[in-house]
Amino acid sequence: MKKTILTLLLSFYSVLAFSAGSGYPLDKIETDPSDKPSLQRGAALYQNYCSGCHSTEFQRYERVADDLGIPHDLMMENLVFNKDAKIGDLMTNAMAKEDAKVWFGAAPPDLTMVARVRGDDWVYTYLKTFYEDPKRPWGVNNKVFPDVGMPHVLAELQGVQLDSCNGEDPTKRDPLTGQTICGLTVDPERKGSMTPAEYDQAMYDLVNFLAYSAEPMKAQRQQLGIYVMLFLVLLFIFTFLLKREYWKDVH
Ligand code: HEC
Structure with a gap:
């Protein structure tokens, strides 16, 4: 099995590595x-x-x-x-x-x-x-x-x-x-x-x-990607705190 995957990967690699034609x-x-x-x-x-x-x-x-x-x-x-x-x-x-x-x-x-x-x-x-x-x-x-x-x-x-x-x-x-x-x-x-x-x-x-x-736009896009990730991390923290707040009285 491992060998098959390796062969597959290698053949894919050779497709990538050689120019068309x-x-x-x-x-x-x-x-x-x-x-x-x-x-x-x-x-x-x-x-x-x-x-x-x-x-x-x-x-x-x-x-x-x-x-x-x-x-x-x-x-x-x-x-x-x-x-x-x-x-x-x-x-x-x-x-x-x-x-x-x-x-x-x-x-x-x-x-x-x-x-x-x-x-x-x-x-x-x-x-x-x-x-x-x-x-x-x-x-x-x-x-x-x-x-x-x-x-x-x-x-x-x-x-x-x-x-x-x-x-x-x-x-x-x-x-x-x-x-x-x-x-x-x-x-x-x-x-x-x-x-x-x-x-x-x-x-x-x-x-x-x-x-x-x-x-x-690639450079700007990559930079924007970083801001989006930071935003998601922040959002996660606040959502988590909110969840704790809501469930505080239930437990
Ligand atoms: C004296 C004119 C001339 C100059 C100067 C020139 N090229 Fe070309 N280039 C051509 C011609 C003519 C073709 C088309 C060749 C063919 O189809 O056989 C070509 C084709 C190409 C191709 C292939 C495009 C494709 O997808 O088919 C690339 C890439 C390319 N040139 C890049 C450059 C770059 C980079 C420079 C500057 C370092 C440059 N050329 C300078 C005449 C020139």
Whole structure:
């Protein structure tokens, strides 16, 4: 019986752990909507490296500035590159969908909800698993989104990754050392400006921002949850005292 439950649990886990489709194992992260410095760094990365192609058009600059604690003038000066945009505008993008299709084979989708649709782990792993592939138009491919139309726009930060697997299973481990046998590594000849640890942190911040964007009320909701619990505890104390009062004469 115990074994059956364990098998069931493990098979469920493997469903969770592998991305839909590609079968590549996903790196797990726990996003934190209350970590404002991380969200601010993520917003800066997003505006600098992603907003040229993607929109987050269900979100306004003003709301992001207010939620993340960024003063409006700093937001407009440093994070909004469309000089005609106003603080109250939606975070749209001027690239025509038809042009984008010709350039990339697919239009860059709106990213407001992507963290909800794909999951935080998927987006995080996606941003970390671009690797060199001369057969693709941009010279890169992606492990969780095979044959993706997006170029590796963060190569200057991460460097160029090489795939040492050649189709082998990336989760396979050496039985003696327990180390994975193959995987993605940055080419020592073409390093980026960040170390792998710094790049991981930057991608965490970026996904944290996209997760916030998909669910801007999450931080408030969690805080409200705490107040509700405190209220219920207080209510319980008073109800209990009241009950004692009522039953005092009966016993
Ligand atoms: C040069 C244009 C360009 C830039 C810059 C760019 N992307 Fe993309 N992105 C694309 C295109 C094109 C696609 C669609 C690829 C496809 O469908 O094959 C895409 C797809 C994606 C997807 C997959 C969406 C889905 O659910 O299918 C994610 C996530 C994504 N981009 C995130 C980012 C992030 C984060 C950045 C900033 C670091 C960024 N992109 C910068 C062009 C771009």
